[in-house]
Each structure stands twice: as structure tokens, then as C-alpha cells.
Amino acid sequence: MIVAERKPIEEIIKMVEKHESILVLGCGGCVTVCLAGGEKEAEQLATTLRLYFQKENKPFKTITTTITRQCDPEYVKSVAEEVAKVDAVLSTACGVGVQFMAENYPGKWVYPALNTKFAGANLELGVWGERCGLCGECILHLTGGVCPVIRCSKSLLNGPCGGSQNGKCEVSSEIDCAWQLIYDRLKSLNSLDLILKIQPPKDWSKARDGGPRKVVKEEVRL
Amino acid sequence: MITESRLEKLFAEGHFVVTAEIGPPKNSNGEAVRKHARNLKNYIDGANLTDNQTAVVRLSSIAAGFHVLSEGLDPIIQMTCRDRNRIGLQSDLLGAYSLGIRNVLALTGDHQSFGNHPTAKNVYDLDSIQLIQTIKKLRDEKQFLSGEPIKEHEPRFFIGAVENPFGDPFEFRVLRLEKKIEAGAQFIQTQCIFDMERFERFMEMVRERGLHERAYILAGITPLKSAKAAKYMKNVAGMIMPDHIIERMEKAEDQKEEGVKIAVEMIEHLKNVKGVAGVHIMAIAWEDIVPVIVERAGLLPRPEV
Structure with missing residues (x-):
């Protein structure tokens, strides 16, 4: 929501x-x-x-x-x-x-x-957390269901920066390092090979950088 | 030899390379950079110019690199992904090369929340690995990132990257280093080392994967100016500061001298760590101490090319 x-x-x-x-x-x-x-x-x-x-x-x-x-x-x-x-x-x-x-x-x-x-979810009573960056091209299948675009403070696509320590982001100890979460999750899924491949630069034209977006579903149009 | 970089030549010839960091000033005084370059010229093989480190606005790394070059010292410009998109980054690479700069170090960049403009928008259009790929593509494929060809005068940089053996997840650090080498990194600068035991474990993993044979690794050294500085570093993200170093600094009568001693001892030790191709000295706001450390660590004279 x-x-x-x-x-x-x-x-x-x-x-x-x-x-x-x-x-x-x-x-x-x-x-x-x-x-x-x-x-x-x-x-x-x-x-x-x-x-x-x-x-x-x-x-x-x-x-x-x-x-x-x-x-x-x-x-x-x-x-x-x-x-x-x-x-x-x-x-x-x-x-x-x-x-x-x-x-x-x-x-x-x-x-x-x-x-x-x-765009986020209810984490616990009275607490909501950000989960989706609305970037227009989902890569959650490559990152074990943790979004680096929005949950990494630097939107890194190829692993954690040098500031990741003890599972936390360099920006704040309140923020989990998204790449630690991705690493742990893929390890548990026996799929670490997914993050050994180099992810190419993201196509930001599919995000808001391409200008305000519209979705058209022809089959339901009058 | 892929490039005309003097630094690449020194590595290729097998010298134990010494580089040092110069932090550009928070003003437009190029002479400040030139002065450091003159002082360091005969003691190091290359000067690394930081790119608005800790997200504080400073004289640009490229302009500082040009000042260093003018003094006859080989500049390594840092380029972070924080402040420029792929258009700005590539444009600055062309500009830097046109000024005679031959070495570039690609890094993510500290988050802007640490700096003097915490309300800034960050960019991170590319990450450091994608930036390395881009620099390589400009050189080896004579193409911009978009695939558009560069007809002539493609920039031919010697490409550097950083790795932090003290960051987490620890096991992933070496794999990430491999990704950087895979992307095109030819030399690697590490985060400053205080926890030698962890660094050795890291190097063991590096050797297991043969990475030291695919890229030149410069071990990061930061001389401590005081016990207070050591304590401060304990809380810096991505650093490990062992308590025994803090204690040693606290007990010392002359803390600056003790800091130099620790740095020299570490360099002496690193000379014998297999896979370490040199050291990178980051004497933060203490550039003048670099010649002393280099001399006492027995790294003089520097090789001629």
C-alpha cells in the first residue's frame, strides 16, 4: 500500500x-x-x-x-x-x-x-516499512525477494558497499543492509550464484526518469 | 601493458608499489594540492585524489589530479557513483583523460547523509561494478556505455577499484572483489587495515581464488594521529579497530610517533603477505607524514620508470 x-x-x-x-x-x-x-x-x-x-x-x-x-x-x-x-x-x-x-x-x-x-507494508502495530521503489522493472526474482533498488540506501545492484557491517547499513544502525538480507536469503535458498553474475546498469527509463508513466490495458478499454 | 599508465608499468615490473591519498581542499586553492604533490613526489609512485570524500564538497578530484600531474606526480583520480549519472561520469572520464590523467579508481561513494549537504539527492545511476565495466568498455570496445562507438581518442585508463575486507557479509567480500576484477578492475585498494588477522584471512581467500594473479592489490594503511582518532574510527561504518591498537595508542607518550610506528610495522608485515602488490597510505589530513612512513618502512628509493 x-x-x-x-x-x-x-x-x-x-x-x-x-x-x-x-x-x-x-x-x-x-x-x-x-x-x-x-x-x-x-x-x-x-x-x-x-x-x-x-x-x-x-x-x-x-x-x-x-x-x-x-x-x-x-x-x-x-x-x-x-x-x-x-x-x-x-x-x-x-x-x-x-x-x-x-x-x-x-x-x-x-x-x-x-x-x-x-510503497510499503505494515511491519508491526504502528510501524510501516518501505518495500517497493516503483522502478518499473522488477528484479526480485534475482535477489531472493529483497529489493536492492529501494532497500539499499544506494540502490546498488551488484552487492553491498563497503559500509555494510554487522547486517546494518552505513546510513543508520536502524536500517538493515539490503545486501546482507539478499545474501542470507540466497544462501538459504542455495542460490548464491545469482549474485555472482554482474547485473548490467538498470534501465531507468522504465522508472520515473523516463517521465511520468502510464499503464494502458487495451483489452479493458471502451 | 594495456595502458600508458606509469602505475600499471610499475606493477607490471613487479615493484612493491606505494601510493598515497591527497584530500583536495574545501576551497578553490589548487596550490594546496600542488604543495602536497611536491612534498610527496619522490616518496610515492602515485597520488590518489579523493572525490568529495565523506560526501563533503571539495575541489574536484579531476582538477586536483591535474594539479598533481603538473608537479610531475602520477595522479589516480577517484570517481564515485554518488553525484553523477552515466552521462556525467563518461563525460568526466573523457575530460580527465584529455588532461593527461591515466589512472582512475571507481567506487560507490559514501552516502550523502555523512557530508555537509545531507539533504542532497543522490544519483547511484550506476554502481561501482557497472562503472568499472563502463571504463573498460570505453577503452577496450571503443564504445560508450550505450554501445555508441567512439571513433577516435578513446580514453584508455588503468582501472582501479576498492574492496573492504572489514565489511560484511565477510564471505561475500572476496566474491565481490572477483566481480570487480571480472568487470575490469586491474588494481585494488583496500580499506585501511588495523585488524591484520582479518586481513590475512581475506588474503587467504583471495589467493584461493587466484585473484591476486588477476589484479594488483594495494593494502590500505592509515597512520593514527592520536588515541582519540583510533577510538573514533572504531565507530566508522566499514572499519574494524581492534582494542589492542587503541590501548597501545593510549599508553604511548608520543601518540603521533606511536601511530607512525604502527603504520611502519604494518607495512613491514604486509611486504611479506603473498598477493599484496603494494601499499596505499591514507594519512587523513596528515599528508606530510607520508614521506616519514615511506622512509622508515624501507621503501626508498622509489623506482624510476
């Missing part, structure tokens, strides 16, 4: 303070699962903002609603009425949702309430 976390409240206040009414729009997708921008978080945020502006003696109204996904036109269009009633939208979706709302509502400000962090 896409993992996000809420921006500091001060930053959000600065974004919305010039408006008198906003729609705090939650998203029922990934950000609900990672407890950053679902129904509950959208409502909490709206309450916090109302209380703040009340204390400041500023007129400030909120409407709060949550749609199934902010990255789907069907759901985004369903809030047209609410959007029409307010000066601006504060989206608690990921960056995709914010942009999709903005695209669908020209002439209306849509603000991001979250910082979108990464």
Missing part, C-alpha cells in the same frame, strides 16, 4: 487559514489502512482545525466526508455537491488523491494534509 503520515498541524493551518469553509476529505484506501487519512483521521483533523480557529476567533466551517478511493473518478465525482459548498478541499489522501481531486475540480483549491511516504 501507499504509506503516508499527517503533516504537522501548523503547516496545515497555514494552508487553510485564508479560507472560511473547507471540506476535509478522507480516503478509504491505503491511508485508512496506514491510519493516516481515513474516516477517523479526517474527522479528528476537522475537529482540531475548528477548535484552533474558534480559539483564534476566526470564522471557520468544515464538512467532513470520506470516499472509498480518491484515485478513482467514480468516487471523486460523487462529492461534487460537498465541494461546491466550501472554499477549499483539504484531502487526507495520498498525493495521488490530492491531484486527482484537483484535476476533477478546476477552480477549487485542494490541499494535501498528508506527506506521502512510500
Whole structure:
């Protein structure tokens, strides 16, 4: 899923303070699962903002609603009425949702309430970790299911740098060395030969370096 | 001999090679580099110019290499993968060669979080092994990485790489060294050695795979300036600093002298380790001590080519 976390409240206040009414729009997708921008978080945020502006003696109204996904036109269009009633939208979706709302509502400000962090997984209660670099050309079959593109701090494709020690990355002792993980895993799978071959330079044109990407599936197009 | 590198010639002739590191200044004073080059010229066979080491902005390794060359000393420029993509790297290789630089050392590069611009974006378009392949391809296939031919004046570098016997996974280190040699590395510089026992184990594995016959291995030496420096190095990623060295430094009346003594003893020892083709002295911010170490380790006079 896409993992996000809420921006500091001060930053959000600065974004919305010039408006008198906003729609705090939650998203029922990934950000609900990672407890950053679902129904509950959208409502909490709206309450916090109302209380703040009340204390400041500023007129400030909120409407709060949550749609199934902010990255789907069907759901985004369903809030047209609410959007029409307010000066601006504060989206608690990921960056995709914010942009999709903005695209669908020209002439209306849509603000991001979250910082979108990464594509990751729930590691333990309250902890999420990055797992996919969205590079467009998966090589997990060569690395035993551990991604060096995103989990190695230097995206190295041919083994660990000189800073790997005791299983940890030189950047921080909190970060596991991806190449130690790859080595251990391939060793246990009796497949170390996979990393003895030199991996050629990566084709980054398949990642964002080729410009914004699109996926087209012809068979489902109308 | 594949290249016109003086360094390659010295290795090929079987000399015990001595190189030293010069850290370019954090300003635009080329004279600082030239001064080091003049001081070191008669004591070493080549000067290794670091490329923004520990991700701190410094005078570029190529420009520093040119200053070294101007003083009649053979430069080895470091090239890291951190700051340039394959376009920038190849462009700089052409530029360096056009200036007369003949040796390049390819390395990954310290992460930018260690340096003075920790909020920088890193590049790592290529990794060090792919960079080695690229330098070889420019030379041996007369082609850019993309496959586009270089019609004339292809850069013909003597290619170096680094390996860290003190990094993990330990068993993979020698295999990674082999990958680098496979990719085209002709000489290898190791991380500075303090744990001699581990280095010897590493060399044993190197010899088992015959790698010392496929590339010249320079053992890394760093003289310690103080017990404090030794303690600091204990916490540097990718280093092993045994406690007995820290204790020895602490007990010494003259710590600088003790640091030199340890370095000299290590070199004396390394001369007899099979597969070690020379030493690379990294006297961090202490370049002036290199002639003293070289002399006391009995490495003078340096050979003429």
C-alpha cells in the first residue's frame, strides 16, 4: 500500500487559514489502512482545525466526508455537491488523491494534509516499512525477494558497499543492509550464484526518469 | 601493458608499489594540492585524489589530479557513483583523460547523509561494478556505455577499484572483489587495515581464488594521529579497530610517533603477505607524514620508470 503520515498541524493551518469553509476529505484506501487519512483521521483533523480557529476567533466551517478511493473518478465525482459548498478541499489522501481531486475540480483549491511516504507494508502495530521503489522493472526474482533498488540506501545492484557491517547499513544502525538480507536469503535458498553474475546498469527509463508513466490495458478499454 | 599508465608499468615490473591519498581542499586553492604533490613526489609512485570524500564538497578530484600531474606526480583520480549519472561520469572520464590523467579508481561513494549537504539527492545511476565495466568498455570496445562507438581518442585508463575486507557479509567480500576484477578492475585498494588477522584471512581467500594473479592489490594503511582518532574510527561504518591498537595508542607518550610506528610495522608485515602488490597510505589530513612512513618502512628509493 501507499504509506503516508499527517503533516504537522501548523503547516496545515497555514494552508487553510485564508479560507472560511473547507471540506476535509478522507480516503478509504491505503491511508485508512496506514491510519493516516481515513474516516477517523479526517474527522479528528476537522475537529482540531475548528477548535484552533474558534480559539483564534476566526470564522471557520468544515464538512467532513470520506470516499472509498480518491484515485478513482467514480468516487471523486460523487462529492461534487460537498465541494461546491466550501472554499477549499483539504484531502487526507495520498498525493495521488490530492491531484486527482484537483484535476476533477478546476477552480477549487485542494490541499494535501498528508506527506506521502512510500510503497510499503505494515511491519508491526504502528510501524510501516518501505518495500517497493516503483522502478518499473522488477528484479526480485534475482535477489531472493529483497529489493536492492529501494532497500539499499544506494540502490546498488551488484552487492553491498563497503559500509555494510554487522547486517546494518552505513546510513543508520536502524536500517538493515539490503545486501546482507539478499545474501542470507540466497544462501538459504542455495542460490548464491545469482549474485555472482554482474547485473548490467538498470534501465531507468522504465522508472520515473523516463517521465511520468502510464499503464494502458487495451483489452479493458471502451 | 594495456595502458600508458606509469602505475600499471610499475606493477607490471613487479615493484612493491606505494601510493598515497591527497584530500583536495574545501576551497578553490589548487596550490594546496600542488604543495602536497611536491612534498610527496619522490616518496610515492602515485597520488590518489579523493572525490568529495565523506560526501563533503571539495575541489574536484579531476582538477586536483591535474594539479598533481603538473608537479610531475602520477595522479589516480577517484570517481564515485554518488553525484553523477552515466552521462556525467563518461563525460568526466573523457575530460580527465584529455588532461593527461591515466589512472582512475571507481567506487560507490559514501552516502550523502555523512557530508555537509545531507539533504542532497543522490544519483547511484550506476554502481561501482557497472562503472568499472563502463571504463573498460570505453577503452577496450571503443564504445560508450550505450554501445555508441567512439571513433577516435578513446580514453584508455588503468582501472582501479576498492574492496573492504572489514565489511560484511565477510564471505561475500572476496566474491565481490572477483566481480570487480571480472568487470575490469586491474588494481585494488583496500580499506585501511588495523585488524591484520582479518586481513590475512581475506588474503587467504583471495589467493584461493587466484585473484591476486588477476589484479594488483594495494593494502590500505592509515597512520593514527592520536588515541582519540583510533577510538573514533572504531565507530566508522566499514572499519574494524581492534582494542589492542587503541590501548597501545593510549599508553604511548608520543601518540603521533606511536601511530607512525604502527603504520611502519604494518607495512613491514604486509611486504611479506603473498598477493599484496603494494601499499596505499591514507594519512587523513596528515599528508606530510607520508614521506616519514615511506622512509622508515624501507621503501626508498622509489623506482624510476
